[in-house]
Each structure stands twice: as structure tokens, then as C-alpha cells.
Amino acid sequence: MPELPEVETMRRGILPVLGCRIVDVCDLPTAWKPITITPAAAEMRQLVRRRRIVAVERLGKRVLLRLDDDGRIVFEPRMTGLVLLADPPDVPHLRWEMRLAEGSVSRLWYWDRRGLGSVRWLSAEEWPAYVAAKKLGPDALDISSDEFRDRLRQTRRPIKVALLDQQRVAGIGNLYASEILHLCQVHPQLPAHRLSREQWERIHTAMREVLLEAIRYEGSTLSDGTYRTALNQAGGYQNQHRVYDLAGELCRSCRHGVVQRIVQAQRSTFFCPQCQTRSRKSLHRATPGSTPK
């Protein structure tokens, strides 16, 4: 479940590898099916040994190490992957190791409990082709309001489902989609192609606010505790959630509605039926007594 804020926190957490030289990389043996690591160990080793790490980047939910030959090592954590500099949660789920020199850290690990994630090396030429093949959209923190609207309004799917489409905008996952729509008071079931310009503006603003605030708190560590920072610390944004996993609780914004859980595209959506209106009209801020029942 690492989404943009969690992956950005990983990126920032491993910044100490900037400028380091790669000594070696190796797959770590695990009791279960190996994760996707390409190219295979021997070839990967040849390709990255002695290369220097010149940038630590992120696109959507992926972390990238750019090397001095413009090749890239790409981590895609999917559900339970972590990029770590120290103190792995356990040893059995360590999947891959990089040894480093000429800097302040000597090891970087990829850890993945469920093993759905991957580690890849892509040449300078392969990287843009990879992004094109995946049809990855612009990063949620880079996209302009106009492009955001242009890309998202071209579907009849519910806005909540559209926000999860990484080909339209990259980085939003199930948790933050609910939080974003709650902040801007847009009903999650509204078809994307029917939203007003004003609503698009509000969603774009809320998207930036929620993601940036979640990064400030170093992401959300849910009750399963899987997500950790690069130094194996829990994030803090789970305590700031307004609707996610809070079904049945009184809405913290309007103090009127009860948070609902519905299912859209086989995923949980949480929202407040009182303040997330189905109307396209602009917001009339809830005034005391104006909304009986």
C-alpha cells in the first residue's frame, strides 16, 4: 500500500546514498517464490558495479536510483515493498542487497513481505520506453490543474476510481483517493466526465494539500504495520485520516455526518455523505442549523 507519500518518504530516507559508488548487488535467498528482479543477478551485477549514484528520484509509486551512466535502478514496492538503509523489520523477507562505498552508508536493501514488488535495472534508453509502455501519467505533485482536468475528465467512471488510474495521474492509491475527495467535498461516485471546472480546481488543490501533508508526516502506517520509513520507523499520517478506515465515526469536518464505507471497483471507499455533496454547485460552507437531520 505504499502510495505517493510513502514512496516519497522512502526516496527522502535513502538520500544518503547520493554520491555513493555501487560495490556490488545481490539477490538474497528467501524461503518462498523469488520476486521479480531484472536483469538476472549476474547481469545486473555487471551493469551496476562501480557506477556512482547521481540522483534519487521518484515517479508515482516508484523510487529510482539514477547512475552516472544514466542507467536507472527502479524499485516498485507495490503492496508491501520497502527500500531500507537500516534495521529491516525481519530478515526472511529481505529480497535484495546493494553494497556501497565512498559515502555515509554502506548498504541498501529491498524488503518485501508479500513479494509482489520488483527491482529492475533499465538503461538510459530503456527508461522512457518503460514509462511509455506502462503509459504512466504525470506525477500527482507535478501535474498542472489544467492537465489534471484534461486527463481525468475523459472517463465516465466514478471520480474515486479515476483517481486510482496510474495512466491518468501517477501516485494516488486507495487511501489517499478517499482523503482527497473528502477534503474538497466531492462525492466519490460522481462520474468524472460530469464534474464542473470548479470541482476540478478543488480536487487538484486538495490532492496537493493531502499528499504534501502526508509527506510531512512521513506517510501512513496502517494497523498491519507493514509500511516503514527507510530507517524502519512508522509514519504518522494515519492519525490525521479524516475518513479512511473510519466507517461509522462522526465526520471530523462537519460533525454531522457519519462516515460511510462503500465498495467501488472492488475497493473500499470512505466518505461523509453530509459534506461530500453530489451537486456540481459551489460549496456552501455548512452553517450551524442550516442542515437539519
Add this chain to the structure above:
DNA sequence: ATTAATGTTCAGAA
């Protein structure tokens, strides 16, 4: 003790 729920992406079906 078996079953359901969890969450991201992709292949394949409707």
C-alpha cells in the same frame, strides 16, 4: 479451522 479482507497491477473477458 477454514474463510474473508486487504491493496496494486495486469491479463483477459465482457
Add this chain to the structure above:
DNA sequence: TTTCTGAACATTAA
């Protein structure tokens, strides 16, 4: 073309 479903996987709660 677009949208929907199921599989991949491991762990925990019911």
C-alpha cells in the same frame, strides 16, 4: 474502446 473480473501473494481477523 471501455469497463470489469480474477490472479498474483502473505498475513491477520473473524
